[in-house]
Amino acid sequence: MDNRPIGVFDSGVGGLTVASQIIKRLKNEKIVYFGDTARVPYGTKTRETVTKFSKQDVRFLLSQNVKAIVVACNTASANSLSALKETFDVPIFGVVEPGAEEALRMTKNKKVGIIATSSTIKSNAFQNAIHDRDAEVKVFAKACPLFVPLAEEGLWDDEITKLTVKKYLNELIYKDVDTILMGCTHYPLLRGCIQETVGRDVMLVEPAKEVSVALESYLRENDMLCQGEEEKEHSFFISDRTDMFEKICEEALKKKYTATEIDIEKY
C-alpha cells in the first residue's frame, strides 16, 4: 500500500474534469491538483514551451510527495509525455493512449475524428496512437481553437457556440466518422452542442474516463492503492487566481474547494 496522494496537472482549470473522473473511480485516493492558470493556455504554444512548463508542473507535484502523476492536459500529454517520463522517476500517465484505445473500441466503420487544440493536433500524438494499434482506421483531425475560450466564457449552449461547432465539425460529418475523440479537457463542457451538431449516432469519447481506469490498474498491480476508510482531503493549487476555478470546480466536482496560489516559475 502507498498512502501518498496522486498528482494531477493541467494548463488551467479544465483538468478538473479529469480529476473528477479519478475521484469518482478511486474513492480512497487523495488528489493534489495543479492548474497553471498564470500561463494558460498551452494549446497555442510550441512543443518546447509546453515541455518546459510541464517539467515545472511535475517538479511542483513531486514537492508535494505524490506517488503517481496524471497529465490531465491533452496538449502536454501529446507533446511532452515521453520527455517527462525520461526526466522523472515516477509513474506518469497521459490521456492520449487511453483516449485512442477507447476510440478504437467504439468505432464500427473505422472512421475516427479527433478534435483538440492546434498544438495537440500538430503533434500527431492521437493520430499516431490510433495508427500504431490499427493502421486501417481512417483518422480525421481538426483543431478547434475557439472551443476553449467559448467554454471559459460559459457559452456552453449558445447560438455562437453552435455556429462555431458547425464551422469546425462539418468536415468531420462529411467524412462520415462514427466516433469523435474529444482531445481537450474543456470540450466535455460543450458536449451538448457538439452532440446536437454531429447527431446522436456519433460516439463522443472523453479520455478522462479511460485514464482513471489505466491508473487504477497500475496502482492495483503494483500494490500502491491507498488504504483506510477515512474521507480524503484533496488539495488544489493554481499559479494565478481566477473565478473560473470555483465555477468549473463546482460543475466538475459538485463541491466547493479553495485553491492555494504558488509561483510555478520557481520550480
Add this chain to the structure above:
Amino acid sequence: MDNRPIGVFDSGVGGLTVASQIIKRLKNEKIVYFGDTARVPYGTKTRETVTKFSKQDVRFLLSQNVKAIVVACNTASANSLSALKETFDVPIFGVVEPGAEEALRMTKNKKVGIIATSSTIKSNAFQNAIHDRDAEVKVFAKACPLFVPLAEEGLWDDEITKLTVKKYLNELIYKDVDTILMGCTHYPLLRGCIQETVGRDVMLVEPAKEVSVALESYLRENDMLCQGEEEKEHSFFISDRTDMFEKICEEALKKKYTATEIDIEKY
C-alpha cells in the same frame, strides 16, 4: 539627440499594431519589440501576475539598451503602469491616458463606451482616466473576452464574429454611446465587424495612434529624437514561436520580419 532604440512590449503579437503606428509617425526611430507569446494572454489574469510579467518584459527591453518604453498591451498599461514607473528609471508610456484623452475629444453626447479584456475592464483604469478629466462623461464598460481568440483565428469578417460583436455591444448601442474606445491591441483587426454593428455614426478610438503622438512630444521636448537619415533596423523578440507573428506582422507593418526567441523567465 539619443540614437538608442524605443522599446515596445505586449503580451503577444497584437502590440505590432502599436509598433506600426510608432514606426509610421517616428520614421527616424528604431524599435525593439518584445511579445510574450509563451504566456499570452494577459487579459484573463490578475493584476499581480500581469505586473510580475510586465516587470520581466521591461527588464528584457532595458537589456537591449532602450531609451524609452511603450507598454503596447492595454491590460499591462491598465494594471501595471504605475508599478513599472515606480520600479524603473526610464520613461514609460502606456496606452490608457492617450486613449482616454482621444475619446474625450471625440464624444459629443458625452457617452463613451469602453471595450477591452476582462482584466482591463476590472482595473477601472480607462474609466478613471476619463472621469479624472471630465466627471460628467457617462462611461459604459464591456469586457469582450472572445474578441482576442476570434482575431487570432483570423475570423475578422465572419458570421461568428458578427454574432459575438452583437452579443457584447448591443448594450452599448442601447446606452446611446457616440464613441467607443477599443482598449485592446487586437480589436482594430475586428474594426470592420464592430463598425458595421454599432453603425457609421459611432466613432471607434484606437489608443495606439495617440500614444505615438505623446511619445513624439516627449522625445522632442527632451531632445531625445534619433538623428541620421539611414534606414533603421527594427528588432523583434518573442518568448515562444508562433505563426501569428508573421501573419500579424505582415498585416500591421506591411513587411516581413523574423523574430528571435528568448527565455523571458530569466529576466
